[in-house]
Amino acid sequence: MSTPLQVTARLRDPVTTDDHIRGPADAAVTIVEYGDFQCQFCGAAYPNLHELLRQRADTVRLVYRYFPIANVHPYAERAAETAEAAGVRGRFWEMHDWLYEHQDQLDPVHLSLGVEQVGLPPDELNAEVENRAHADRVRRDFVGGIRSGVNGTPTLFVNGVRHDGGYDLPDLLTAADAAANA
Amino acid sequence: MSDPNGLIQPGRTAPGFTLPATPDGALIGPEQFRGRPVVLAFYPADWSPVCGDQMALYQSAAPVFAQYQATVLGLSVDSIWSHRAFAESRGIEFPLLADFEPKGEVARSYGAYTSNGEAARALVVLNPAGTVTWSYLSPPDVNPGADGIFDALDQLAADRKVMAG
Numbered sequence: 001m002s003t004p005l006q007v008t009a010r011l012r013d014p015v016t017t018d019d020h021i022r023g024p025a026d027a028a029v030t031i032v033e034y035g036d037f038q039c040q041f042c043g044a045a046y047p048n049l050h051e052l053l054r055q056r057a058d059t060v061r062l063v064y065r066y067f068p069i070a071n072v073h074p075y076a077e078r079a080a081e082t083a084e085a086a087g088v089r090g091r092f093w094e095m096h097d098w099l100y101e102h103q104d105q106l107d108p109v110h111l112s113l114g115v116e117q118v119g120l121p122p123d124e125l126n127a128e129v130e131n132r133a134h135a136d137r138v139r140r141d142f143v144g145g146i147r148s149g150v151n152g153t154p155t156l157f158v159n160g161v162r163h164d165g166g167y168d169l170p171d172l173l174t175a176a177d178a179a180a181n182a
Numbered sequence: 183m184s185d186p187n188g189l190i191q192p193g194r195t196a197p198g199f200t201l202p203a204t205p206d207g208a209l210i211g212p213e214q215f216r217g218r219p220v221v222l223a224f225y226p227a228d229w230s231p232v233c234g235d236q237m238a239l240y241q242s243a244a245p246v247f248a249q250y251q252a253t254v255l256g257l258s259v260d261s262i263w264s265h266r267a268f269a270e271s272r273g274i275e276f277p278l279l280a281d282f283e284p285k286g287e288v289a290r291s292y293g294a295y296t297s298n299g300e301a302a303r304a305l306v307v308l309n310p311a312g313t314v315t316w317s318y319l320s321p322p323d324v325n326p327g328a329d330g331i332f333d334a335l336d337q338l339a340a341d342r343k344v345m346a347g
Contacts, residue, residue, distance in 0.1 A: 009329060069242045071273030146243050151327035152235070164324075
């Protein structure tokens with residue numbers, strides 16, 4: 001009988017200024033999330049990550065990367081490209097938050113309303129998404145994730161090491177504090 | 183416990199087989215894909231209740247597998263009917279093979295069968311000639327992702343370049 005080989009997956013694409021980053025640049029702990037806007041588990045983790053950033057405002061920063069599992073979530077790719085269209089206008093996190101707070105409203109009609117609520121021109125963003133102007137960026141995140149060992153959504157890397165624990169606030173606090181004190 | 187000899191190791195010739203596969207029950211096996219890499223993904227069961235489902239993940243990575251011209255085959259002891267419903271529900275377009283009768287025979291021949299009557303969660307990469315070049319046994323409750331597969335496919339591509347040069 002062979003022993004299962006435990007390999008710890010590691011983040012292969014380092015965080016750069018192209019990334020969407022929330023929190024202090026000099027944070028001791030960087031959490032990279034690979035997420036899918038239509039994934040209910042990502043939706044469940046969203047308020048916990050928010051609270052983690054609030055409680056550890058000086059030590060933790062969050063990086064968000066796109067990982068749409070399009071064959072299971074038909075609206076995920078469009079949502080990701082819309083978030084990127086908001087991102088190039090400096091509104092990534094507003095759009096990100098709207099998407100996770102309205103996961104049952106990701107169809108094109110409601111998504112346009114969301115874009116409007118975030119204060120951006122829906123027609124302009126729609127046209128970019130239709131032209132797949134942001135598809136390469138979303139795909140780059142996805143491929144980097146799959147090469148790093150992302151095995152579902154959400155997958156978090158805490159200071160570069162895949163977090164195989166839970167996404168409840170206590171789990172996240174424990175993981176972040178352990179990384180900060182490592 | 184899996185096969186007493188354990189999961190098939192690199193260097194061995196992959197045992198030949200065909201099994202009924204999605205979508206239409208046609209018989210499919212690795213020999214049909216000689217000349218390109220084949221990834222055999224053994225998994226315990228259809229319908230694992232998470233978004234992080236391994237087969238759904240591999241479908242979403244189809245464009246990356248295509249870059250390597252690699253064929254992915256999923257295998258479990260589920261019947262073709264279960265596979266078909268599962269594939270439809272998760273949008274899985276690559277073949278899922280039913281190792282159903284005799285149950286688990288192919289999984290056994292690869293050392294990827296467990297005593298609780300399911301395939302192990304095991305990955306086997308075959309080179310274009312049908313020789314095993316990489317294999318990996320994951321704990322049954324851990325989705326191994328695809329990073330190890332792509333590393334193995336990179337290695338294959340690099341070896342072929344050396345051979346050609």
